[in-house]
Amino acid sequence: MDIDEYRAAFDAWLDDNREQLAPAYEGKGTLDEQMAQIAKVKRLAFDADFGRWGWPERVGGLGGSTLFRAYLQEAVTARDLVEPGLFSMQEVLAPTMIDFAAPELAATMVARLLRGDETWCQGFSEPGTGSNLGSLSCRSVRDGDTWRVTGQKVWTSLAQYAQRCVLLTRSGTPESAHRGITALFLDMDSPGITVRPIETMHGSLEFSEVFFDDVVVPAERMLGAEGQGWSVAMDLLPYERSTALWQRAAFLHSRLQRLLEVAPPGSLDPLKLGEVTQTLYAFRARSRGTQHRMASGAPLGSETSIDKVLLATAEQAVFDLVADTLPAEVTVGDDVESHLWRTEYLYSRAASIYGGSSEIQRNIIARRLLDLGSDR
Ligand SMILES: Cc1cc2nc3c(=O)[nH]c(=O)nc-3n(C[C@H](O)[C@H](O)[C@H](O)COP(=O)(O)OP(=O)(O)OC[C@H]3O[C@@H](n4cnc5c(N)ncnc54)[C@H](O)[C@@H]3O)c2cc1C
Incomplete structure (x- = not known):
């Protein structure tokens, strides 16, 4: 199958199953509803094979280009079937699981995530460690065939829904910096884990504080080798x-299309609209190149920081335009449509923070890509 065949077949399937796939709620839905919807769409797409294409056969996929996965994400988002950020968590966590987990572990676990049978979370950030990830302090101590984990993570998206966590821990001395980090894949129902959800600015309990109190993790749940967590x-x-x-x-x-449809006559500043459109297309063009590089098997690295800066710039530009054009909806409106615009406007502010802040991405671009000086 090539990407054009996949696209046509998937679009036809989405059309044929429109009613079954549609969310049962109006507007954005609650987080519980969004999570149930994501699980439903994943299960239906997996069982119809579309959710399996682009993933290796050894983890339950059907092989083929990673472009299939990119199109699946695009198509379900364009049709408003899922909350896109939450849906895409599998694209964040599964590839590294495939790269670093023991083959039997990846073979058992990855399909559960792809089919929506499980949710996973990413335990990287800590109260004292976000940008400076190399200084993380959540402690892991080797004890025979197990690791014992004690410490805290924060901003862990979807932790309260997750069955598993990709966790970075400090297994070396505090001074060992990035050399003393071990990555573990742990079960979130292990004794000693406490999850405390935190409310976001847009009123959703989307991320959490997670506390680990002497949590036992089998040694075969290591991702990579001991001390290889930084590579993970x-x-x-x-x-x-x-x-x-x-x-x-x-x-x-x-969302830009929707704004064009609902903007009162004369309310859209054409100059700003032009700038926003250009910014969005620059991001899309850049990301398209990244999808093709990934599909060709090229390793991804620091250059993806450019994509992240462009995304944050485009997302905030789009929603700044929304706020300029529909100020009442974004600030005080209380109908479903206003709630949607307001929620998405507020969430757009997080785009320059999650996945690494824009300042940090610019540092990476300056130092690693443009060679404008070292970190010290
Ligand atoms: C919606 C959302 C979801 C998230 N989900 C997860 C998740 O699932 N798992 C997870 O582990 N984390 C998650 N995060 C956390 C995210 O990765 C961190 O917030 C981010 O890396 C920034 O770290 P910090 O919050 O500790 O800020 P800090 O590192 O304290 O930074 C504060 C400010 O200082 C700036 N700054 C820091 N250092 C420098 C420097 N050297 N040069 C210039 N400026 C600097 C930063 O850009 C930022 O503006 C999420 C965050 C958000 C907003």
Whole structure:
């Protein structure tokens, strides 16, 4: 199958199953409803094979180009079937699981995530460690065939729904920096884990504080080798800025289209509209190149920081235009449509923070891509 055949077949399937796939709620829905909807769409797409294409056969996929996955993300987003950011978590976590987990572990676990039978979370950030990830302190101590984990994570998206967590821990001395980090894949129902959801600015309990109190993790749940956690993180972060971002362009495009449809006559500043459109297309063009590089098997790295900066710029530009054009809806309106615009406007502010802040991405671009000086 090539990408054109996949696209045509998937579009036809989405049309044929429109009613079954549609969300049962109006507007954005609650987080519980969004999660149930995501699980439903994943299950239906997986069982119809579309959710399996683009993933290796050894983890339950059907092989083929990663472009299939990018199109699946794009199509379900463009049709407003799922909350795109939450849906794309599988594109953040599964590729690294495939790269670093023991083959039997990946074979058992990945299909559960792809089919929507499970949710996974990413335990990287800590109260004292977000941008400076190399200084994380959640402690892991080797104890025979197990690791014992004690510490805290924060901003862990969907932790309260998750059955598993990709967790970065400090297994070396505090001074060991990025060399003393071990990545673990742990079960969220293990004794000693407490999850405390935190409310976002847009009123959703989307991320959490997670506390670990002497949590036992079997040694075979290590991702990579002991002390190799930094390589796991460096593998995962570019995925978070590549396939997972492609659906965001589809989402922003659909919102810009919607704004054009509902803007009162004369309310849209044509100059601003031109600038926003150009910014969005620059992001989309850049991300398209990344999807094709990934599909060709090229390793992803620091250059994906450019995609992340462009996404944040485009997302905030689109919703700044929304706020300029529909100020009442974004600030005080209380109908379903206003709630949607307001929620999405507020969430757009997070685009320059999650997945690495724009300042940090610009530092990476300056130092690693443009060679404008070292970190010290
Ligand atoms: C919606 C959302 C979902 C998230 N989901 C997850 C998740 O699932 N898992 C997870 O592990 N984390 C998650 N995060 C956390 C995210 O990765 C961090 O918030 C981000 O990396 C920034 O870290 P911090 O919040 O500690 O800010 P800090 O690192 O404290 O930074 C604060 C400010 O200082 C700036 N700054 C810091 N250092 C420098 C520097 N050297 N040069 C210039 N400026 C600097 C930053 O850009 C930022 O503006 C999520 C965040 C959000 C908003």
